[in-house]
Amino acid sequence: MLIRKIEKIVTESHHTKSFYFKGGFDANPGQFVMIWIPGVDEIPMGLSTIGETMGITVHSVGVATEKLHSFNEGDKIGIRGPYGNSFDIQGSKLLVIAGGTGIASLMPVVEVAVKDRDVDVAIGALTKEELLFARRVEDSGANLKLATDDGSEGFHGFVSDLAGDLLSEGDYDQMLTCGPEAMMKKVIELGREHNVRTQVSMERFMRCGIGVCGSCAFDGLRICADGPVFDGEEVYGKGDFNKHRRDPAGKRTPLIPNL
Amino acid sequence: MVDLSTSVGKLQLRNPTMLASGVLGETAELLLRVADSGAGAVVTKSIGLEPREGHPNPTVIEMEHALLNAVGLANPGIEAFKEEMEVATKGAVPVIGSIFGKNVDEFTKLAVKMEEFGATAVELNLSCPHAEGLGHEIGADPKNVEEITKGVKGSVSIPVFPKLTPNVKDIVELADAAAKGGADGVVAINTVRAMAISPEAGMPILANKIGGLSGTAIRPIGVRCVYEIWEEVPIPVIGVGGISTGMDALEYLMAGASAVQIGSGVWIGGPEVFASVCKEIEEFLERNGHSSLNDVLGAAHSC
Numbered sequence: 001m002l003i004r005k006i007e008k009i010v011t012e013s014h015h016t017k018s019f020y021f022k023g024g025f026d027a028n029p030g031q032f033v034m035i036w037i038p039g040v041d042e043i044p045m046g047l048s049t050i051g052e053t054m055g056i057t058v059h060s061v062g063v064a065t066e067k068l069h070s071f072n073e074g075d076k077i078g079i080r081g082p083y084g085n086s087f088d089i090q091g092s093k094l095l096v097i098a099g100g101t102g103i104a105s106l107m108p109v110v111e112v113a114v115k116d117r118d119v120d121v122a123i124g125a126l127t128k129e130e131l132l133f134a135r136r137v138e139d140s141g142a143n144l145k146l147a148t149d150d151g152s153e154g155f156h157g158f159v160s161d162l163a164g165d166l167l168s169e170g171d172y173d174q175m176l177t178c179g180p181e182a183m184m185k186k187v188i189e190l191g192r193e194h195n196v197r198t199q200v201s202m203e204r205f206m207r208c209g210i211g212v213c214g215s216c217a218f219d220g221l222r223i224c225a226d227g228p229v230f231d232g233e234e235v236y237g238k239g240d241f242n243k244h245r246r247d248p249a250g251k252r253t254p255l256i257p258n259l
Numbered sequence: 260m261v262d263l264s265t266s267v268g269k270l271q272l273r274n275p276t277m278l279a280s281g282v283l284g285e286t287a288e289l290l291l292r293v294a295d296s297g298a299g300a301v302v303t304k305s306i307g308l309e310p311r312e313g314h315p316n317p318t319v320i321e322m323e324h325a326l327l328n329a330v331g332l333a334n335p336g337i338e339a340f341k342e343e344m345e346v347a348t349k350g351a352v353p354v355i356g357s358i359f360g361k362n363v364d365e366f367t368k369l370a371v372k373m374e375e376f377g378a379t380a381v382e383l384n385l386s387c388p389h390a391e392g393l394g395h396e397i398g399a400d401p402k403n404v405e406e407i408t409k410g411v412k413g414s415v416s417i418p419v420f421p422k423l424t425p426n427v428k429d430i431v432e433l434a435d436a437a438a439k440g441g442a443d444g445v446v447a448i449n450t451v452r453a454m455a456i457s458p459e460a461g462m463p464i465l466a467n468k469i470g471g472l473s474g475t476a477i478r479p480i481g482v483r484c485v486y487e488i489w490e491e492v493p494i495p496v497i498g499v500g501g502i503s504t505g506m507d508a509l510e511y512l513m514a515g516a517s518a519v520q521i522g523s524g525v526w527i528g529g530p531e532v533f534a535s536v537c538k539e540i541e542e543f544l545e546r547n548g549h550s551s552l553n554d555v556l557g558a559a560h561s562c
C-alpha cells in the first residue's frame with residue numbers, strides 16, 4: 001500500500017473537492033485507484049490528474065467521501081492501483097460528454113486527446129455552481145460546451161440533449177462519456193442514431209479492484225478489471241445497465257441515480 | 260488426446276480445475292463466465308442464512324506473490340441466492356454450493372436449500388479465518404467437523420465436502436474427523452491467517468486487522484497438507500492454494516488431490532486461467548507419455 005501526503009486541496013463546488021498527491025506510478029487516462037482513508041474505508045476514485053502529481057476529485061456523498069472532505073493538506077491517504085483499463089481514443093474529432101462528477105474521470109483523456117485532435121467537451125450539471133473543470137477544459141485547448149438542468153449557465157437542459165444538438169451539427173468520430181447511467185444510455189442511443197462509436201466509464205461498489213472478489217459484478221463483467229471503460233454496445237444490452245447494482249452483500253438492487 | 264476427466268467421490272468432472280469459493284462466485288453471470296472459460300466445476304461464494312455485508316474496506320490487498328483478504332463472508336443470504344442458482348445451474352458444469360453457519364442446525368438448513376436450488380454438491384466452509392464465531396473458529400475442532408459433516412450428510416443426498424483450515428497443529432485430524440462424519444471428500448486448504456501493517460499509517464491495513472493469505476506464497480503449505488492427508492486418511496481430496504499454472508496444479512495432483520480449485524489465480528490470469536491450467540496439464544501429460552490424468556494422481560507418494 002502506497003502512502004501519500006495530500007499536497008494540495010482545491011474546492012471545486014459546495015460538494016466536490018480535488019486532492020493532489022505525489023504519484024510515483026504510471027497511469028493511463030480512464031484508470032482508477034483505491035483510496036484508503038485509514039481507520040474509515042477504502043473507496044474507488046478515478047484519476048482526474050495524471051502525471052508527476054496525481055489528483056482525484058471527490059463528490060461528498062457518504063461516510064468515506066465526507067471524511068476525505070474533512071482532511072487537510074499534509075494528511076495521509078493510502079493508494080492502491082492504478083487499476084482497470086483506459087480510454088481508447090479513435091478518430092480525429094471527439095465529443096466528450098460528462099455528467100456531474102463524471103468529468104473527473106474524463107479530464108485526463110481530454111488533455112491527451114487535444115494534443116493532436118479536435119475535441120469538444122460538453123459538461124453538464126444541475127446548476128452553474130456544480131459545473132466542474134470548465135476552466136481546465138478551456139485551458140487544455142478543447143472546445144467547451146456547458147449545460148445546466150436549471151438553465152443557470154449554457155444550454156438549459158440535460159447534457160445528453162446538448163450532445164444531440166452537437167451531433168446534428170458536427171461530424172464526430174467518437175464519443176467518450178462518464179456520468180449517470182441514464183445519461184450514458186442516451187449518449188449510446190445518440191451514437192447509434194448518428195453512427196458514432198461510444199466509450200463509457202462505469203461505476204459499481206468495489207472491494208478488491210483487481211478482478212477477484214466479484215463485488216463489482218455487472219452481469220458477466222467485472223467493472224474493475226474488464227472495465228471501467230467499455231464500448232457502449234458492450235454494456236447497452238446488459239440487463240443490469242441503468243437498472244441494477246449489487247449491494248455490499250451481493251444482492252441485485254435497483255440503481256438509484258446518485259451523481 | 261489426453262483424458263483430463265476426473266472424479267471426487269461421486270462428483271464427475273470434465274477436467275480437474277474448479278473455481279474456489281469467494282472468487283467471482285457471488286453472482287450467476289460470473290459463475291457462468293468461469294464455467295464458459297473452461298473450469299470443470301464452480302463453487303459459489305460461501306452463503307449463510309442471512310444477508311451479510313462483511314467487513315469494511317480495505318478487505319482485499321495485494322502482497323508479494325499473495326493476496327490478503329478479510330471480506331468477512333459478505334453474502335446476500337440463502338433465500339436471495341436462489342435466483343443466482345437458478346441461472347448458474349443452467350451452465351455446462353456442476354455448481355457446488357458453499358455454505359457457512361455457526362452450528363449443525365444452520366449448516367443443515369443451508370445444505371437442504373442448496374440441494375433444492377440444484378447444487379451438484381455442497382462445500383462446508385469450516386475454515387474462513389476472519390469471521391467471528393464462524394469458519395475456522397468452529398472448524399479448528401475435529402469434534403465440530405465430524406458432527407457438522409454427519410448432520411449435513413444425514414439431510415441431503417448430494418456429495419458433501421468439508422473445507423478445512425490449515426491454521427491448526429494437525430490438519431490430518433480434521434480430515435479424519437470429516438471422514439468419520441461421512442464426508443465424500445475434503446477441500447484443503449482455506450487461507451492462512453495473516454496480517455499486514457502499514458508502517459507509515461501505523462496500523463494494520465485490513466479493516467478487520469487479521470485476514471487470510473492466499474495465492475502463490477501459500478502453495479507449499481497447501482501441497483504439504485494434501486500430501487499428509489493422503490498418507491493418513493482414505494478420502495478424496497480437492498487441493499487448493501496458490502495454483503495459477505498447470506505445474507502448480509500437478510503438484511497438488513501428485514500429492515494426492517483428485518481435483519484442484521483456483522481462486523487467487525484469477526487475479527493475474529483472469530477467468531482464462533482455467534483453460535490455460537488445463538492446457539498446461541495436458542501438455543505435461545503428453546510430454547511424459549501419459550494418456551490420462553489418472554496416471555499421475557498421488558504419484559509423489561510412490562517414491
Ligand SMILES: Cc1cc2nc3c(=O)[nH]c(=O)nc-3n(C[C@H](O)[C@H](O)[C@H](O)COP(=O)(O)OP(=O)(O)OC[C@H]3O[C@@H](n4cnc5c(N)ncnc54)[C@H](O)[C@@H]3O)c2cc1C
Pocket residue numbers: 032041043044045046047056057058059060061062063064065066101104105202203204205206228245253254255256257258
Ligand atoms: C471506478 C470508479 C471510479 C469512481 N470515481 C469517482 C470520482 O472520480 N469521484 C467521485 O466523487 N466518486 C467516484 N466514484 C464513486 C465513489 O467511489 C463513491 O461515491 C464512494 O465510494 C462513496 O463512498 P461513501 O462512503 O462516501 O458513501 P457511502 O456511505 O458508502 O454510501 C452513500 C452512497 O452509496 C451509494 N448508493 C446507495 N444506494 C444506492 C443505490 N440504490 N444506487 C446507487 N448508489 C447507491 C450512493 O453513491 C450513495 O451516495 C467512483 C467509483 C468507481 C467504481
Ligand SMILES: Cc1cc2nc3c(=O)[nH]c(=O)nc-3n(C[C@H](O)[C@H](O)[C@H](O)COP(=O)(O)O)c2cc1C
Pocket residue numbers: 212213279280281282304305319326328330332357384387422448449450472473474475477499500501502520521522523524
Ligand atoms: C477474496 C477471497 C474471498 C474468499 N472467500 C471465501 C469464501 O467465501 N469461502 C471459502 O471457503 N473460501 C474463501 N476464500 C478462500 C479460497 O476459496 C481459497 O481456499 C484460498 O484463497 C486459497 O486458494 P488460492 O490461493 O487459489 O486463492 C476466499 C479467498 C479470497 C482471495
Ligand code: FES
Pocket residue numbers: 205206207208209210211212213214215216217222223224225
Ligand atoms: S472489485 Fe473485486 S472483482 Fe471488481
